Amino acid sequence: MSSLSPQEIVQKMMDHDAFSQWLGVHVLSVSAGECSIEMTVREEMVNGFRVAHGGITYSLADSALAFASNSRGRHALSIETAVSHTSPVSPGDHLVATARELQCGQRLARYEVTVQRNQKTVALFKGTVFKNDTPWT
Numbered sequence: 001m002s003s004l005s006p007q008e009i010v011q012k013m014m015d016h017d018a019f020s021q022w023l024g025v026h027v028l029s030v031s032a033g034e035c036s037i038e039m040t041v042r043e044e045m046v047n048g049f050r051v052a053h054g055g056i057t058y059s060l061a062d063s064a065l066a067f068a069s070n071s072r073g074r075h076a077l078s079i080e081t082a083v084s085h086t087s088p089v090s091p092g093d094h095l096v097a098t099a100r101e102l103q104c105g106q107r108l109a110r111y112e113v114t115v116q117r118n119q120k121t122v123a124l125f126k127g128t129v130f131k132n133d134t135p136w137t
Helices: 006-015 018-023 055-068
Strands: 024-031 034-040 072-087 092-105 107-116 120-135
Touching: 006 024, 006 055, 018 055, 024 055, 034 055, 055 072, 055 092, 055 107, 055 120
Parallel strands: none
Antiparallel strands: 024 034, 034 092, 072 120, 092 107, 107 120
């Protein structure tokens, strides 16, 4: 098991995560199996309908999944994910993604991520991760 705290693990991940940095992700909170992050949608993130590309909320949720699932101290990689977009997102919208662990086994773990704008859900995301034996150091 890792000697690093969940916060130290997520900071190490963020330091090398160019995509989350490009998104403008900031970590709000992290504990074993849980993580909340935030970002603000920018103009270059919209599609031809002038709403945020679905990949933006997906990517924010995916980052929250990655941080939450790795926070327990072992390297974890997603093996299956799905998203439902429940409300359009626009430039300037401030989004918060909260990942919660639903089940944690020896090799597999399942998570639910809610993406919200002003405490209204705009996307629901579910993910399964595979945990290998590599500890965070």
